[in-house]
Amino acid sequence: MTTFSVHESPTALHDSYGRHLHYLRVSLTDACNLRCIYCMPEDIVFRPPATLLQDDEILTLVRVAASLGVDKIRLTGGEPTVRRGVVDLVRNIKAIPGIKTVAMTTNGIKLAELARPLAEAGLSAVNISVDSLDPEKFRRITRRGNLNDVWRGIEAVAAAGLTPIKLNCVVTRGFNDEDVVDLARLTLDHPWEVRFIELMPFGGTAGFQQEQIVPSAETRRRIEAALGPLTPVPGHNGHDPARPYRLAGARGIVGFISSVTEPFCEGCTRLRLTADGKLRLCLLRDDEVDLLAPLRAGADFETMRQIFAEAAYRKPWGHRLEQNEIARSREMSQIGG
Ligand code: SAM
Numbered sequence: 001m002t003t004f005s006v007h008e009s010p011t012a013l014h015d016s017y018g019r020h021l022h023y024l025r026v027s028l029t030d031a032c033n034l035r036c037i038y039c040m041p042e043d044i045v046f047r048p049p050a051t052l053l054q055d056d057e058i059l060t061l062v063r064v065a066a067s068l069g070v071d072k073i074r075l076t077g078g079e080p081t082v083r084r085g086v087v088d089l090v091r092n093i094k095a096i097p098g099i100k101t102v103a104m105t106t107n108g109i110k111l112a113e114l115a116r117p118l119a120e121a122g123l124s125a126v127n128i129s130v131d132s133l134d135p136e137k138f139r140r141i142t143r144r145g146n147l148n149d150v151w152r153g154i155e156a157v158a159a160a161g162l163t164p165i166k167l168n169c170v171v172t173r174g175f176n177d178e179d180v181v182d183l184a185r186l187t188l189d190h191p192w193e194v195r196f197i198e199l200m201p202f203g204g205t206a207g208f209q210q211e212q213i214v215p216s217a218e219t220r221r222r223i224e225a226a227l228g229p230l231t232p233v234p235g236h237n238g239h240d241p242a243r244p245y246r247l248a249g250a251r252g253i254v255g256f257i258s259s260v261t262e263p264f265c266e267g268c269t270r271l272r273l274t275a276d277g278k279l280r281l282c283l284l285r286d287d288e289v290d291l292l293a294p295l296r297a298g299a300d301f302e303t304m305r306q307i308f309a310e311a312a313y314r315k316p317w318g319h320r321l322e323q324n325e326i327a328r329s330r331e332m333s334q335i336g337g
Contacts, residue, residue: 111153187252265318
């Protein structure tokens with residue numbers, strides 16, 4: 001039983017370990033226009049829209065979070081760009097007092113049409129997921145995607161000034177472990193950050209995923225064997241999960257997100273709001289607190305602040321993959337990464 005009271009800490013969220021939580025990832029939908037092999041089963045059934053947070057509910061919960069010191073929002077999914085009204089949502093979230101940045105993680109498929117309106121609505125940055133530069137492999141991993149759409153999306157993002165551009169690649173053994181070289185090579189000519197993410201085991205697909213994990217050290221060796229040494233970039237912000245490196249003469253950065261082999265829980269400042277209104281306290285643990293039910297039951301703003309702050313206080317230290325504890329209640333696509 002926690003003795004935490006929101007009145008003790010009215011404007012800054014902390015957990016019981018003293019971590020300052022000021023970053024909320026908001027999943028706008030569990031639906032996606034791709035079916036990436038490591039993210040969701042092929043026959044996934046998406047939730048009925050009425051069970052998901054409505055626009056006004058998202059705005060209320062972000063207002064609650066902002067009143068407690070959250071200043072950074074990242075919109076994710078599913079695929080955030082498939083949510084109807086996403087541009088207005090960005091504009092309205094950005095207008096909430098206290099919110100300094102609104103960013104998005106997306107597969108980029110719809111960015112050719114949406115990059116400019118999103119930028120005009122106040123979006124500050126996008127991370128685009130792209131796991132291979134080979135159109136066939138890209139289709140195999142995403143089970144349906146067209147790589148050209150992503151390229152057009154990246155061009156649109158650059159034209160709209162949504163920079164710096166970050167590209168996310170989940171490295172999956174047998175699918176794209178060799179493609180990391182071509183992706184890292186992009187940083188020679190482009191001022192982009194290409195980030196290699198270790199596959200994380202989740203939900204129903206965990207068995208498959210565990211066998212497919214490629215440690216960052218292996219990815220790094222493969223890139224260095226082909227492109228030369230990667231030198232650490234000084235001044236790494238401990239709250240950024242990606243450890244930054246640079247190839248000789250490169251304009252951009254190669255980052256490694258090693259959630260499995262080198263966890264960074266100590267620097268974690270994140271909370272996650274699932275599309276069905278649960279506050280997820282750690283990506284890789286099943287601990288969640290329902291915010292939608294009290295909201296729909298008529299809880300007032302102060303009560304919601306108290307529920308939110310108490311939940312945040314109970315954020316677990318970190319994942320327990322080494323103890324073989326795998327979060328099974330949801331797929332990654334239902335949390336948002
Ligand atoms: N649809 C958007 C996208 O593709 O970026 C946003 C949602 S997706 C769940 C967010 C990020 O999680 C993506 O970069 C994706 O590659 C990554 N991801 C999904 N499943 C993962 C897993 N099992 N392990 C590691 N990263 C994963």
